[in-house]
Amino acid sequence: MTNDAATAAKVDEETFAPTREPQVSPNRATNRPIIAPKLHHTTFTTLRLDEMVAWYERAVGLVPAFYGEEAAWLTNDEANHRIALLSPPGLKHPEDKSHSTGIHHTAFEFATFDQWLDNFIRLRNHGILPFLTLDHGITMSVYYQDPDGNGVEIQVDGFGDWADSKQWISSSLEFATNPIGTFFDPEKLVEAREQGLSFQEIHRRARAGEYVPDHVPEDIFLPQLY
């Protein structure tokens, strides 16, 4: 037997095997990327470049990888930048940022409850206070405003484990019933920790409403700065 095409075709007729050349079937699963890219950075325009650079360093340890006259690129981890700030001529402040669509906040996560609460204390001692403090179940979160009024959430995972909190947000009737969560007074959390309560016990009590602040915000809109 030879390997030329005529011989191959004859063999196919005798065995009733398909004579068609093998076809490559294109993958039609194109609705989403096969491998999803990671979220990398967010870029804000600003009229307060220097204030913004200083605030993000103080709040979440972002430092400039490059700091120019009209822009800065900030990072606090292995990425080349996580927040970029652009300040070209011709910008103006938004008319009603609180009630405008767009980004409500970016979020940063501490690995442990103690790191998270210590950061609240550190910022409070610098006079930087959150405008929202919420136990979402998935996270305990304090929300600040940067000098331009953009929201910045600083959180700790409520389960200490992304797989568990992802499972909970996907399947919990508790979250579906109240996705915003329960307000807490962070100073009451500081007291609870000083009394020796564990993170999970504090988290449980916060969810139960034991640390509700004296003043509960009426909404979650960004406070109007200008």
Ligand SMILES: [Fe+2]
């Ligand atoms: Fe968030």
